[in-house]
Amino acid sequence: GxxxxxxxxxxxxxxxxxxxxxxxxxxxxxxxxxxxxxxxxxxxxxxxxxxxxxxxxxxxxxxxxAVEGAIYDWDIDSSRMKWSDGLCRVFGYSSAETAGNFAWWQARVDPADLPRVEKQLEQDLAAGRDFLCEYHFRCQTGEFLPVLDRGRVLRDAEGRAVRMVGVLENISELRRLEDQFLHAQRMEAVGRLAGGVAHDFNNLLTTILGYCAILLDEAGISAQSREAVLEIRGAGERAANLTRQLLTFSRKDDRKVQVLDVNETLVDLEKILRRMIGEDVELVTKLGSQPLRVRIDRTQFEQVLLNIAINARDAMPEGGTLRVATSDRELDEAFARSHLGAKPGRYVLLELRDEGCGMPSDVVNRIFEPFFTTKEVGRGTGLGMSVVYGVVKQAGGYVWVDSAAGKGTTVSVYLPWHEAPAPKPA
Structure with missing residues (x-):
C-alpha cells in the first residue's frame, strides 16, 4: 500500500x-x-x-x-574641414590635396582679400550671424576666381560656434554677365546722348550749309570769299558725315532694308577690300557652302565689313593675315544665358580675325563707344566700331570682340537668318 x-x-x-x-x-x-x-x-x-x-x-x-561650387564642413574646435566633389569639379583640387584643415583654405584665399575675410569671419562667429562673403580663391591652376562663400554656423547650447557648413561658389559667370549688363546700359545711355546731339547738330549744319549755298549763288562774290565759303561748306559736309555716323550708332538713321546673301555680298566687295587693306596684308576668305541670307541695309552692311577690316589693317602695320569667314550658326539657350541680350535661334556669323597687336580688356570694354580710339590724332574719328555696333543692333544682331594684347583680335557679327531668298537683280 x-x-x-x-x-x-x-x-x-x-x-x-x-x-x-x-x-x-x-x-x-x-x-x-x-x-x-x-x-x-x-x-x-x-x-x-x-x-x-x-x-x-x-x-x-x-x-x-548642381551647385557651381564646393560644399564644405568645418569643425571649428578641431579645425578639420571636409569638402564635396565640387572642389575637384570647379576648382581642380582633389580631396587628397586639401590636407583636411582650415589652414589649407586660408592659404588659398587671395592675400589681398584674406585680412578682410578673416575679420568678417571672426565678427560673424562672435555675433551669432551666418557667414556671407565675396573674395578671390586660388584654383589648382593658380588662377584666382571670384567666389561667394555662404556658411551656416551651428552652435552649442551655450551659443558657442562649433561647426560651419557652407558652399564656396564660383561666381565668374555672374560677374561676366553683370559686366555685360553694365556695358549694355552704358551703350544705351551713350546712344541716346549721341542721337540727341546729332539731331541738334544736323539742324545747325542745315542752316550753315544752306547759307553757304546762297552765298555761292551770289553773282558778285569775290574769288577770295568764294574760296572761304567753299572751305566752310567742306567743313560742314564733314561734320554732317560725322552726325550721320552718330545717328547710325544711336539707331535713328533712315535705312533701306533688303534681303541679301552675305556670301554674294562679300564676293562683290572682295576687290575693294583687297585694295583697302593693302599688299602687306593677306586676305583669306572662307565662305559658307550655302546661301546665308539676312535682312539689312546693304550700304550699312558694307560699312560694317569695311570698318572692321580697316581696324584689322591698322593693327598690322608690318603686315599679316586677315581671315574672313561666314557660316550658319544655331545659338542655343546656354549661349543666350552666357551672352546678355542674345536670343536663341538661327544666325549668320560673319567673323573677321587678324594677327595684329590685340587689345587689353579695358580697351575691348570701350571699343564701341563713340569717339573712343587708340589711334594717333588725325588717323581716325573713333566712330568706326560705333557704327558697326549701331548697324548690327538695328538689324537685330549682336557683335562681340575677343582680343588680348599680343594675340590678335576676332570680331564676331551675328545677324538673324532670313528664310526668304534674296531678290534677283533686275
Missing part, C-alpha cells in the same frame, strides 16, 4: 513537472516570438533608415553636383 502511494505521488509530481515545463516552454516560445518580432521590426526600421539615408545621400550628391 505504501509503495503504491509513493508511486502515485511520484507520478503526480512528474505530471505537475510536465505541466510546469510545458508552461515554461510556452512562455519561452512566446518570448522568443516577441523578441523575433521586435528584431524583425528593428531590422525593418534599420533597413528603412538605411534606404532613407541612401536616398538622402543621393539627393545631397545631386544637389552638390
Amino acid at each position: 505504501e509503495l503504491a502511494l509513493a508511486i502515485n505521488q511520484m507520478l503526480d509530481s512528474l505530471a505537475q513537472a510536465r505541466v510546469n515545463l510545458e508552461s515554461l516552454n510556452r512562455d519561452l516560445e512566446s518570448r522568443v516570438s516577441e523578441r523575433t518580432a521586435a528584431l524583425e521590426q528593428e531590422n525593418a526600421e534599420r533597413r528603412r533608415s538605411e534606404d532613407e539615408l541612401g536616398h538622402a545621400n543621393e539627393r545631397f550628391a545631386l544637389a552638390a553636383a
